[in-house]
Amino acid sequence: MSARAVWAVFARNMDVFRRYWLNNLVSNFFEPFLYLLGMGVGMTRYVGGIDGVSYTAFIAPGIVASTAMFAATFESTYGTFVRMEFQKTFDAMIATPVNVEEVAVGELVYGAVKAAIVGVIILTVVEVFGFVPGWHYSALLVPPAALLVGLVFSALAMTASTLVPQIDHFNYYITLLITPMFVFSGIFFPLEGLPSAVQEVAWFTPLMHGxxxxxxxxxxxxxxxxxxxxxxxxxxxxxxxxPVILLRRRLIR
Structure with a gap:
């Protein structure tokens, strides 16, 4: 596998991202921002504090992690599927010296990097608006953490992309896997208050760790x-x- 070829795939996607950056970031920005305003600022008056911090400060880090999850998920499901099936971008790539494995890895890296970019934006919003007053210097390590979260969810999403026959089937993936993780990963309430069985299941979900x-x-x-x-x-x-193995099976028939 050539690092140069992987970089070429990644760079191609980044070029498209830079051209349409506003459209890409609007949906990834406003939804988590509204969660911070609605659930955070709106509920703080009624919920009070959790673990010694305000409710807004409690949920803000989780919103950063979940934003990275959603960015990687949507990019590596709908984005990957469109490039693979409708635009035939992958077919064009493998007609060059780039092979399928390099395409897959470049896509994975792009999904993770986009997750980190969006995570940094939301982290900046959290700081600028003072949602977490007096945060620690170790918050500078949140971008690498978002990158790691993005890589896991990019791999999961690309696996789904190589398996589903139609783009509409992503509704099942989002509804049955991503949404439950969003709700039961400790973003909006401590998991310690849930039954032990639910806590054990949550431990096996990547978003909880993120x-x-x-x-x-x-x-x-x-x-x-x-x-x-x-x-x-x-x-x-x-x-x-x-996704590396499954993409080869899907493209090389």
């Missing part, structure tokens, strides 16, 4: 940061080979 890692980095507690980073790194390594 949320906890971003929260601890922003608050500077570092209780589970290394364990969560290791969990996500192992998950990324275990999952990334699947």
């Amino acid at each position: 949320v906890r890692m971003c929260r601890e980095l922003i608050f500077g507690t570092w209780t589970h940061v290394w364990a969560d980073a290791l969990w996500l790194a192992v998950a990324a390594a275990a999952l990334s080979w699947l």
